[in-house]
Amino acid sequence: MKALVHEGKAGLEGLSYRDMPAAEPGTGEVRVKLKTAGLNHRDLFVVHRHKPEDPQLIIGSDGAGIIDAIGEGVVGIEVGDEVILNPGLGWKENSDAPPAGFEIIGLPGHGTFAGQINVPIDNVELKPGHLSWEEAGVLSLAALTAYRALFTKGKVKEGMHVLIPGIGGGVATFLLQFAKAAGAKVYVTSRSAEKCESALQLGADQALDSNEDWEQALGGQKVDLVIESVGAATFNKSLKQLRPGGTLVTFGSSTGDSVDFNLREFFYGQFTMHGSTMGSKEEYREMLQFIDKHRIKPIVDTMYTLEQFEEAFKRLEEAKQLGKIGFYIPE
Incomplete structure (x- = not known):
């Protein structure tokens, strides 16, 4: 089979x-x-974490396809079934944190940028009928990350005010769609006027320039919940927009891992902060039920063939996408 393989040299x-x-x-x-x-940002991290001296590795965490062989002891699924992959290995029940031994498809084991993949039966679910193959293939990692951050950790409810800095990536666009489906009022930020306009078309109640004064732009409106993934560039601005007693959930740090913030303002503000990554099989199934109920579809930015991987990674690195980048897998 053809596959996108990392070996021999660091990085791309x-x-x-x-x-x-x-x-x-x-x-x-x-x-x-x-x-x-x-394609996910994780794939960028993997090619830098996977050392040149390590065994060759097929990368990729997300995918969808058709069951074409079944191993011993597998019941409840048949050859020919259309399925979607849950990339999280070994995390079944919802819990405060992943269990020991939790891994993700695509490192250390082979991933999805290939003609076929063998996975545990626990990691496949029937493809939601309202999703195209393009939509199903790019869904899982980003949607599961967004679902846990917003619902399990952020406990979003109807009527809440939610701020999502850095709209544009796959998780952020799911956060916007999920929060609106839950009945929240949603504010987003971006350096790109085009992405701000697209977010408004997706249902955002207000889109802010990342570089402007958010407090002034929001007219002093504070929010109940911030889902933060940008990191150092926006963290303190995000905290400033929280109402007293509000919650911040962080799952990423694309602009830097280290942040200085005022502890006194934090505890006097009675704020709550949660870290979040990925999610359990239980949450994955809840997420699929949620998108099916609300007929939510991923925003697919661009689809490439696997042979066009250099173009796809470049678009991701330059943050030009709105939503998800995906690959067609050859027959």
Whole structure:
């Protein structure tokens, strides 16, 4: 089978589109013939974390396709079923944090940028019927991350005011769609006027320039919940917009991991802060039920072939996308 493989060199220079051997599914596994796959920022991190001396690795965490082989002991699914992959391995029940041994498809094991993949039966669900293959292939990692951050950690409710800095990426666009479906009032920020306009078309109640004074732009309106992933560039501005007793959930730090903030203002403000990453199988199923109920679809920015991986990664690195970037998998 053809696959996008990392080996031999650090970073993107170690990627090549090449032939790789296929394998039969093991006990408790199914083999999925992939039709589409989604590109995530995690894939950028993986190619930098995967060392040149490590064994060759097929990257990719998101995907959707058709069951074409079933391993011993698998019940409840059949060859020919259309499925979507849950990229989280070994996290079944909702819990405060992932259990020991939790991993994600695409590192350390092979991932989804290939003609097929073997995964545990626990990691496949039937593809939601209202989603196209393009939409299903890019859904899982970003949508699950958004769902846990917003509902499990942020406890969003109807009527709440929610701020989402850095609209544009896959998780942020899911956060906007999910929060609006839950009945919240949603504010977003971006440096891009085009992304702000697109966010308004997706239902945002107000879109702010990331560089302007948010408090002034919002007319002094404070928010109940901030879902923060930008990091150092926006963290303190986000805190400033929280109402007393409000909650901030953080799941990313694209502009830097280190932040200085005023502890006295934090505890006098009675703020709550949660860290969040990915989610459990239980939350994944809840997320699929939620998108099915509200007929939510991923915002698909651009689809590429796997041979066009350099263009896809460049678009992601330059943050030009609105929503998700995906790949078509060759027959």
